[in-house]
Every structure is written in structure tokens, then in C-alpha cells.
Amino acid sequence: xxxxxxxxxxxxxxxTREAYGQALxxxxxxxxxxxxxxxxxxxxxxxxKFAKEFPDRFFTIGIAEANMVGIAGGLALSGKIPFASSFxxxxxxxxxxxxxxxxAYPQVNAKFCGSHSGISIGEDGPSQMSVEDIxxxxxxxxxxxxxxxxxxxxxxxVHRMAEWSGPCYIRTGRMKAPVIYTADDQFEIGKAKQHxxxxxxxxxxxxxxxxxxxxxxxxxxxxxxxxxxxDMHTIKPLDDAAVARAARExxxxxxxxxxxxxxxxxxxxxxSAAASHPVPMEFVGIQNTYAESGMPDxxxxxxxxxxxxxxxxxxxxxxxxxxxxYIAPA
Amino acid sequence: MSTPVEPITDxxxxxxxxxxxxxxxxxxxxSGHPGGSLSAVELLVALYxxxxxxxxxxxxxxxxxxxxxxxxxxxxxxYATLAEAGYIDRALLATxxxxxxxxxxxxxxxxxxxxxxxxGSLGQGISLGIGMALAARMDQRDWHTFVMVGDGEIQExxxxxxxxxxxxxxxxxLTVIVDYNQQQLDGFLKDILDPAPVAEKFRAFNWNxxxxxxxxxxxxxxxxxxxxxxxxxxxxxxxxxxIKGKGVSFMENNPEWHGVxxxxxxxxxxxxxxxxxxx
Numbered sequence: 300x301x302x303x304x305x306x307x308x309x310x311x312x313x314x315t316r317e318a319y320g321q322a323l324x325x326x327x328x329x330x331x332x333x334x335x336x337x338x339x340x341x342x343x344x345x346x347x348k349f350a351k352e353f354p355d356r357f358f359t360i361g362i363a364e365a366n367m368v369g370i371a372g373g374l375a376l377s378g379k380i381p382f383a384s385s386f387x388x389x390x391x392x393x394x395x396x397x398x399x400x401x402x403a404y405p406q407v408n409a410k411f412c413g414s415h416s417g418i419s420i421g422e423d424g425p426s427q428m429s430v431e432d433i434x435x436x437x438x439x440x441x442x443x444x445x446x447x448x449x450x451x452x453x454x455x456x457v458h459r460m461a462e463w464s465g466p467c468y469i470r471t472g473r474m475k476a477p478v479i480y481t482a483d484d485q486f487e488i489g490k491a492k493q494h495x496x497x498x499x500x501x502x503x504x505x506x507x508x509x510x511x512x513x514x515x516x517x518x519x520x521x522x523x524x525x526x527x528x529x530d531m532h533t534i535k536p537l538d539d540a541a542v543a544r545a546a547r548e549x550x551x552x553x554x555x556x557x558x559x560x561x562x563x564x565x566x567x568x569x570x571s572a573a574a575s576h577p578v579p580m581e582f583v584g585i586q587n588t589y590a591e592s593g594m595p596d597x598x599x600x601x602x603x604x605x606x607x608x609x610x611x612x613x614x615x616x617x618x619x620x621x622x623x624x625y626i627a628p629a
Numbered sequence: 630m631s632t633p634v635e636p637i638t639d640x641x642x643x644x645x646x647x648x649x650x651x652x653x654x655x656x657x658x659x660s661g662h663p664g665g666s667l668s669a670v671e672l673l674v675a676l677y678x679x680x681x682x683x684x685x686x687x688x689x690x691x692x693x694x695x696x697x698x699x700x701x702x703x704x705x706x707x708y709a710t711l712a713e714a715g716y717i718d719r720a721l722l723a724t725x726x727x728x729x730x731x732x733x734x735x736x737x738x739x740x741x742x743x744x745x746x747x748x749g750s751l752g753q754g755i756s757l758g759i760g761m762a763l764a765a766r767m768d769q770r771d772w773h774t775f776v777m778v779g780d781g782e783i784q785e786x787x788x789x790x791x792x793x794x795x796x797x798x799x800x801x802x803l804t805v806i807v808d809y810n811q812q813q814l815d816g817f818l819k820d821i822l823d824p825a826p827v828a829e830k831f832r833a834f835n836w837n838x839x840x841x842x843x844x845x846x847x848x849x850x851x852x853x854x855x856x857x858x859x860x861x862x863x864x865x866x867x868x869x870x871x872i873k874g875k876g877v878s879f880m881e882n883n884p885e886w887h888g889v890x891x892x893x894x895x896x897x898x899x900x901x902x903x904x905x906x907x908x
């Protein structure tokens with residue numbers, strides 16, 4: 300399957316993990332209370348950018364994620380604003396009890412970043428790939444859960460995390476991300492970004508899937524199907540108003556995420572739409588499996604996450620629309 | 630800022646009152662953990678009435694010493710101590726574990742904001758304490774952080790992640806107190822997973838270690854004061870040898886009393902012993 304449309308070309312920018320490091324350094328310059336922790340992956344998560352500039356406010360914890368999360372909790376309880384990072388799979392899966400008990404439950408003002416999310420990390424393989432972190436982070440009561448789509452979105456959201464009072468999680472990626480925004484675009488926690496105002500189908504995506512969704516939108520337009528894309532960079536608190544509007548105005552939703560379909564973006568959007576304006580939905584995501592080693596593009600293709608899969612999902616959902624019968628363009 | 634420092638001779642009667650409160654409150658609640666509350670009485674009395682720099686009239690004093698009860702199930706002894714010290718109304722003790730009470734079944738900072746941390750999932754308190762000790766060091770403040778862990782609790786792996794970090798970074802403004810009562814829920818440590826030798830383990834992780842009889846208030850005060858002084862450029866582990874259920878003859882050294890509340894007649898029998906002893 301190939302995308303034939305030329306209306307949306309993906310121009311690659313920096314990875315969202317690089318945006319995280321850049322934003323940390325920016326925060327360090329303006330807020331002396333910002334401190335950063337890492338569990339021996341600072342060069343990979345890009346927290347090293349902060350470490351180089353502010354060595355006295357950087358804590359290298361060693362390979363001990365549970366201890367790192369607890370230390371972040373203690374720093375926050377003492378008035379600091381800690382940002383702790385590791386690979387998403389290690390931070391969430393090894394630090395989960397600590398995220399729950401030492402951070403979420405007492406509503407401590409600590410911030411967390413899980414990098415190398417999804418399967419697009421490529422060659423390192425499934426032991427390093429987090430396909431469940433969105434579900435886990437959403438399972439922490441009171442947490443904000445963020446999944447930026449590009450470097451500008453990521454950088455802005457890290458600043459919003461610092462301003463937010465309470466625990467936050469941001470999911471970043473290893474791979475270069477397509478440029479969708481500019482440095483002037485504004486981002487607000489809990490407010491989706493809408494691209495286009497198509498009314499046949501709404502594609503709600505997060506992370507790298509937003510780029511693929513925009514490609515799919517262009518392809519669908521070539522075929523006479525008008526789609527809108529929602530960049531749902533905040534999974535929690537979900538923009539229920541945007542979901543309801545999309546459901547009402549389009550009558551069908553496709554979600555796309557680089558995450559297991561169990562408990563991720565699709566599940567959250569389905570719950571939201573079911574409560575406001577139920578419409579038929581299709582779900583693009585990882586289906587009940589762990590991936591494998593390979594080049595990122597090969598994996599995204601093999602596991603059904605690229606634009607053509609979103610196009611197919613859109614075409615599958617359209618005939619299921621209720622109300623005035625949808626007539627496929629000739 | 631004032632710091633209440635009671636003469637050491639007055640600490641024993643305080644400990645006796647707190648034991649009575651513990652038995653009464655768990656009896657009234659109908660559930661709770663008497664064994665590990667009674668084992669920690671002298672340690673908390675020494676801390677709150679002689680060692681900690683704190684001010685019950687100003688619980689958010691930025692330069693107060695911090696205390697985290699990592700073994701959260703032992704909270705009756707903490708609540709009774711906080712009442713005795715004047716942080717909370719004594720009448721609240723009767724509401725332990727009841728709906729809406731600030732005295733939750735395990736320490737809950739949302740409901741009782743004067744607590745330094747919410748605990749109850751074992752193994753996490755030392756990491757929190759490290760975060761606090763690092764914050765003090767960064768800001769060049771001289772307050773000290775104390776964390777109490779259970780001896781069963783140190784079976785948790787996170788304890789040793791934290792011990793390695795604090796020892797390596799020479800966090801001399803951090804003290805861990807091990808309530809070494811030799812028992813855990815399912816029985817004796819020696820029959821489950823014996824962490825011994827505990828002192829050697831902490832020494833191997835570059836900690837200063839002081840071993841004491843955890844029911845001798847003079848020894849408790851002396852060890853905790855030395856730890857607080859931070860003279861060794863290392864974190865200190867105070868290994869306090871204690872008796873689970875201390876003070877109530879039928880509870881002492883009996884793992885059955887880890888997490889079971891005394892019934893009405895058992896409360897009466899226990900109070901009889903404790904009140905005779907208190908006279």
C-alpha cells in the first residue's frame with residue numbers, strides 16, 4: 300500500500316525526545332526550582348541537555364527506576380519541580396507502584412517523561428518498546444498524560460507541564476518526527492488541535508500517528524472523502540468537547556496510535572464518544588502483540604500503523620454511519 | 630521557632646500513655662496493626678519529644694526535620710504520638726479507620742496534610758527521604774530527614790536501590806531507623822526471608838550503623854541524636870532491636886498480632902497491664 304497523494308509531504312524535524320531536552324534547558328534558565336533526574340539514559344532521553352547546563356540540579360540515579368520515582372516524589376514534597384525520565388517502558392513498568400503510591404495518590408507535583416515509546420524505536424526490539432505506557436499512565440488517578448506529535452508540540456507541552464500543578468507524564472519518541480507546527484503555535488493541556496474541517500470522518504491521532512493521519516487525510520480528499528484530523532496530544536484529561544463535536548459533525552471516528560489498542564487513545568476516545576454522541580469507530584493501533592527488531596519504517600508498515608491503514612479504516616467506518624445513508628463517491 | 634524537648638526522665642511515662650492509646654484506638658477501630666505499632670513506641674517518643682527539630686504549632690515550618698513512616702501499617706503509633714505532641718486533637722484517635730477520618734488505615738497526606746508522605750506500599754520511604762535530603766542539601770538547609778522502615782519491609786528491592794544511592798552520595802542528613810522486631814505478617818523473619826545480617830548490609834552500602842535496644846529510651850535518644858548530628862559524612866542506619874507487641878504480654882513476640890485488632894475483653898486485659906505499668 301502506497302500513499303499516492305502529494306498534498307501532504309512529510310518533512311522530518313527533530314524527535315520529540317530532543318524537544319524534551321531543549322525545553323528542560325529552557326526551563327532551567329528561568330526556574331531555579333526545576334531539577335532533573337534520569338536513570339542512566341540521559342543521552343537517550345535528551346535530559347543530558349539540562350545536565351550539561353545545570354549539573355548541580357541534575358541527579359543521575361543509576362539503573363534504578365523505582366528509586367528515581369520515589370526520589371522525585373521527595374524532591375517535589377520539598378518544593379522542587381522534578382522532571383524524571385527514562386525509556387517509557389522502564390519508567391512506567393518498573394516505577395509503577397512508586398508512580399501510584401509516592402506521586403499520584405498524594406498528588407505530588409512531579410513530572411515524568413518516557414522516551415523511546417512505541418515500536419518506532421526500531422532495531423532494539425520489543426524489550427525496549429513501550430506499547431502500554433499510555434494505558435498505565437491513564438491508570439494513575441489525577442495524572443496528566445501527554446503525547447506530542449512533533450518537536451514544537453513537544454517543547455510547548457513540556458513548558459505547560461512545568462506550569463501545571465500536579466503530576467504529569469509525557470511520552471516522547473526516538474525517531475525524527477514530521478514537522479506539523481511552527482514555534483508560534485500555541486498548545487494547551489486538554490485542548491486538541493484540529494486540522495481541516497472535513498465532515499465525512501474524524502481521524503483522532505496522537506504522536507507519530509498525527510503525521511500519518513494528515514497523509515491519510517490528503518489521500519482521502521483525493522478520493523472525495525472529507526476528513527478532519529484531531530491531534531489529541533492530551534490523552535488525559537481528554538478533550539471531550541472536541542470528541543463530541545467531531546462525532547456530531549462527522550458521524551464516524553477513526554483513532555490512530557502507536558500503542559496497544561488496549562487502554563490507549565482509542566479506548567479513551569470511544570468512552571468519551573459513547574458518553575456524548577456515539578458513532579461508529581475504527582481503531583488503528585497495535586493489536587495484542589509485541590513487535591520485533593527492524594527499521595522503524597518497516598515496523599510501522601508491518602504492524603499496520605502507516606497512512607494507508609488509516610485510509611482503509613476510514614473507508615471501513617463510512618458504510619457503518621447511521622442517519623442519511625452515506626454514498627460513496629463514484 | 631520552638632522545639633519541644635522533654636527531659637529524658639519524662640519520656641517513659643509518655644511512652645506508656647501512647648501504648649494505651651494504641652490499644653484503645655485499634656480496639657475501637659476493630660482492625661489495624663498493633664504488633665508493629667507497639668514495637669516502635671520508644672523510637673517515636675525519642676524522636677518527637679527529644680530529637681526532632683519541629684514545632685507542633687507550625688507544622689509547615691520549612692526548616693523542620695522530616696519524619697516518614699515507611700512501614701505505614703504502623704500508623705497508630707504515629708497518630709498517637711502526633712496527638713501527644715499536640716499536632717492533632719486527641720479525640721480524633723477514636724476515629725481511626727472510620728469513614729471521613731483524617732486517621733486513615735495507612736498514612737494519607739491528602740486527609741492529614743501534616744504528614745510528610747503517604748505510605749502503605751512497603752519499600753518506598755527511603756527513596757522519598759533521599760529526595761528530601763537532596764533538596765535540603767541543594768538549598769543548604771540543615772534540617773534532617775528520618776525514615777522508619779520495618780525489618781520485613783527491607784525485603785523489598787527498592788530499599789537497597791535507595792540504600793546504595795544514599796550511601797554512595799554520602800547523604801549524612803538522612804537517617805533510617807529499622808524497627809527490627811523479627812516478625813512479619815506470615816510469621817518470623819527466620820522462617821520466611823531473614824534479612825540478617827542487617828547492620829553488615831547497611832555498612833556494605835557505606836552507611837554509618839548504630840545498633841540499639843529500641844525499647845531503651847536513653848539508647849534511642851542517644852543514637853538518634855548522634856545520627857542527626859551527621860558527624861560521619863554518611864547516612865546513618867539505626868538498627869533498633871525491638872519486640873513486636875511490646876508492653877502487652879499476650880501480644881509480645883506473637884506474629885498473630887501483626888494485623889489483628891484486640892477484642893473488647895482483650896483490650897481490657899491489655900489496658901489493665903499497661904495501666905498498672907503506667908502507675
